[in-house]
Ligand SMILES: Nc1nc2c(ncn2[C@@H]2O[C@H](COP(=O)(O)OP(=O)(O)OP(=O)(O)O)[C@@H](O)[C@H]2O)c(=O)[nH]1
């Protein structure tokens with residue numbers, strides 16, 4: 437493989453901008469030049485991918501599983517994105533942020549340069565290529581530290597945006613509810629704060645564009661003192677919204693109806709399925725992160741039992757930390773659900789990689805032990821032969837949310853899964869030091885009474901069978 441690959445979309449002449457019809461009346465799309473990075477590693481078959489999913493081991497693991505060496509014994513690898521696949525995902529992210537792709541560059545290196553990630557000579561080359569296609573900004577398929585971003589900007593004299601900032605920008609565009617907007621603004625401000633020093637001038641000259649948009653098309657503040665003040669105000673407002681949300685949840689939970697949560701990689705088709713099952717009209721779109729705000733609707737199952745279906749924000753590889761914490765409250769719906777439906781795009785060549793990423797987030801949310809159904813969506817896009825070979829099994833259902841294929845089977849399966857996890861009334865004596873068990877009970881059961889004595893908590897609760905199984909040793913007859 438060569439040391440680096442340049443690709444330039446050279447249809448437009450130098451300095452000329454084209455806009456799609458939809459953008460005709462809006463500001464012209466920004467032209468983004470994408471920069472990917474891949475680290476070479478010597479390890480071959482043993483690369484199983486690190487838990488953190490770094491580009492280094494991940495890319496290698498993916499290549500190894502894609503091109504297995506004949507006869508080589510392979511450790512089961514966590515499927516990961518290769519640098520090319522990651523760059524393809526960055527393209528859709530850029531598109532979702534409203535940018536036009538001017539060109540791209542994939543750099544292969546042995547290790548990152550701590551100051552600029554990429555060597556200075558290479559950076560100049562990139563700057564030249566970006567200028568020749570009149571790019572307005574460089575998009576790095578990587579997270580940059582504050583100083584790396586600053587150093588690179590100085591070397592290339594162009595705006596530099598990293599992957600986290602790009603995702604934050606998409607979230608800012610798509611947040612609709614007050615809570616969603618506040619959460620995104622908080623994440624953006626916290627991202628921006630350490631990046632202000634020494635960049636005051638550049639930042640204040642930015643005008644609009646990716647990385648400067650706040651939720652609801654307001655411009656992000658760039659004055660440090662004002663940002664501190666704003667962070668405090670936003671946090672207070674979020675607290676207020678959360679209190680209301682908790683009250684709403686309490687009201688909802690006073691009626692015994694199970695919640696079924698839809699989770700999955702962004703663009704898997706969660707909202708399309710949600711709409712098909714509930715006849716709601718949540719925005720479903722080919723843009724990534726179309727849904728940010730959780731929506732809950734009642735659905736009647738074939739058994740006539742009613743459940744609440746909840747549609748939430750999609751997951752993505754390396755979800756920025758600031759966003760994970762900002763969206764914790766939103767994801768509580770998933771933590772409280774009686775059943776999780778994991779929706780995947782069966783037609784995507786990256787289906788396995790995306791599933792592995794979803795597993796990772798579910799683990800982080802500590803819900804990997806919850807009853808779960810895997811829903812493989814978009815089977816209408818598969819070749820007929822491939823489709824015929826699909827078999828539903830105890831934990832998997834194949835559907836097409838758009839064509840309505842497999843939906844009645846899915847509803848039956850939801851019914852069955854909930855039957856298997858019926859709630860039981862139990863009387864428990866749990867030592868106070870069993871924090872994890874107590875937290876599990878608080879999250880997953882309805883508690884009727886609670887008393888403390890001699891380091892024990894006495895509880896009267898109604899918990900699903902799967903939870904009762906886990907706290908069995910504390911149940912008193
Ligand atoms: N062909 C086909 N397309 C589908 C199917 N389900 C969803 N899509 C398309 O996939 C795209 C994403 O669908 P959404 O329902 O918005 O996906 P999502 O999982 O809610 O995405 P986020 O909210 O961004 O996380 C849309 O363009 C849908 O029309 C399907 O069964 N078949």
Ligand SMILES: [Mg+2]
Nearest residue numbers: 706707726727
């Ligand atoms: Mg959605």
